[in-house]
Amino acid sequence: MKKIFALTVFFILFSHLAFTQPKNDKDDESDENNEKNEITVLFVYTKKVALEIGNGAKTIQEQTDFGIKQLNECLKNSQIGVKAVAIPELVEVDVSNDISDARKELDELTDVNGKYNQVHKIRRQKKADIVCLITTGDKKGVANMYGDMMVCYFNVFNGSYIFPHEFGHNLGADHYPGEGSGASNDYLIEYRGELYRTVSNNGGVSIPYYAEDKTIEYEFRYQDRNDDLKWKKERKTVKLGDKNYNSVPTMRTQAKKTMQFGENLPPVKNNPDAYTARLVNATTEPMLPGANETFRVLDFTYDRLADEYTFTYNASAVYTNSAREFHIYWIDGQQRDKPLLLANEGLNGGYPGVIKWKLHRKIKAGDILQLRCWEVNGELQIQKEIVVK
Numbered sequence: 001m002k003k004i005f006a007l008t009v010f011f012i013l014f015s016h017l018a019f020t021q022p023k024n025d026k027d028d029e030s031d032e033n034n035e036k037n038e039i040t041v042l043f044v045y046t047k048k049v050a051l052e053i054g055n056g057a058k059t060i061q062e063q064t065d066f067g068i069k070q071l072n073e074c075l076k077n078s079q080i081g082v083k084a085v086a087i088p089e090l091v092e093v094d095v096s097n098d099i100s101d102a103r104k105e106l107d108e109l110t111d112v113n114g115k116y117n118q119v120h121k122i123r124r125q126k127k128a129d130i131v132c133l134i135t136t137g138d139k140k141g142v143a144n145m146y147g148d149m150m151v152c153y154f155n156v157f158n159g160s161y162i163f164p165h166e167f168g169h170n171l172g173a174d175h176y177p178g179e180g181s182g183a184s185n186d187y188l189i190e191y192r193g194e195l196y197r198t199v200s201n202n203g204g205v206s207i208p209y210y211a212e213d214k215t216i217e218y219e220f221r222y223q224d225r226n227d228d229l230k231w232k233k234e235r236k237t238v239k240l241g242d243k244n245y246n247s248v249p250t251m252r253t254q255a256k257k258t259m260q261f262g263e264n265l266p267p268v269k270n271n272p273d274a275y276t277a278r279l280v281n282a283t284t285e286p287m288l289p290g291a292n293e294t295f296r297v298l299d300f301t302y303d304r305l306a307d308e309y310t311f312t313y314n315a316s317a318v319y320t321n322s323a324r325e326f327h328i329y330w331i332d333g334q335q336r337d338k339p340l341l342l343a344n345e346g347l348n349g350g351y352p353g354v355i356k357w358k359l360h361r362k363i364k365a366g367d368i369l370q371l372r373c374w375e376v377n378g379e380l381q382i383q384k385e386i387v388v389k
């Protein structure tokens with residue numbers, strides 16, 4: 001029986017997450033030299049995801065591209081010797097009610113003759129080594145241990161290392177000894193009040209390494225809240241595991257087998273009861289009617305007498321991206337060149353589309369308030385400025 005491991009999604013805000021800034025280099029360049037060392041991943045999403053997520057297939061692909069970048073960073077850091085490559089097209093499955101139990105969903109996905117039968121046909125055609133199903137069901141990721149199938153909640157790609165974690169299970173990586181599949185107090189290192197773990201560990205903020213018996217120097221990046229949110233770096237010595245732990249050697253061995261999965265897939269028979277599945281080119285795919293728009297700030301106002309700001313955004317789109325953050329800066333007469341941070345809040349699915357809060361500062365008429373919304377990768381997306389009346 002295949003073991004299945006799960007990682008619960010933690011809605012932590014990752015503004016202070018220590019990952020390397022992603023560059024815009026394309027990962028899909030044809031790389032003749034490394035072709036033998038590639039593990040290909042076919043991303044499959046349910047129609048419900050396309051309805052929930054901003055801009056549908058385009059946003060899904062942006063997020064899976066980001067997930068692949070994070071995964072490759074982990075694989076490279078741990079010297080697994082393989083690179084993950086996404087199949088250029090996505091697969092959309094016509095299912096509107098996602099299964100709320102990720103393990104059942106994974107069982108269904110794994111069954112070649114089951115509801116995802118058409119996905120297996122497309123997978124064989126594309127010779128994909130691993131299939132990752134993205135759903136709106138369970139808020140977690142699950143994967144077959146030493147396998148080639150995983151299910152990920154649609155929100156996991158934007159700031160968590162859950163996708164690389166599940167990929168690790170496919171390559172035989174277990175949880176760190178002493179940890180169950182649930183929460184654990186075991187942690188790697190405490191840095192500026194935050195607990196960091198390796199990708200092999202369960203939950204929390206990860207650094208992009210799988211666990212092994214090794215000590216490394218790791219450069220933590222953080223935004224200093226006491227110094228105008230300037231980005232700073234600090235190197236620390238980090239222990240990745242103890243001498244009994246062999247996650248990385250296991251992954252290296254299993255990676256060679258995983259690379260053969262796609263090439264060796266047997267023909268798939270038809271199941272007339274299967275969900276309809278089709279290949280999608282995300283760049284040309286239109287947004288589904290009724291789908292949510294991408295994140296947008298609708299309004300930003302400040303009532304000086306009530307000392308209350310109101311920030312309105314299209315909430316459902318925020319639900320697709322737990323890692324967004326907004327900051328409110330105050331620019332008064334004396335501080336024209338040096339905005340002062342007044343509020344620094346995260347946005348996630350639990351929030352409504354309107355946030356009202358008091359600033360508790362002596363904001364004067366004529367002062368300027370700036371609202372800045374940030375993406376998970378640190379890029380400024382939206383800035384709104386108002387002059388206080």
Ligand SMILES: [Zn+2]
Pocket residue numbers: 005006007165169175202
């Ligand atoms: Zn796990």
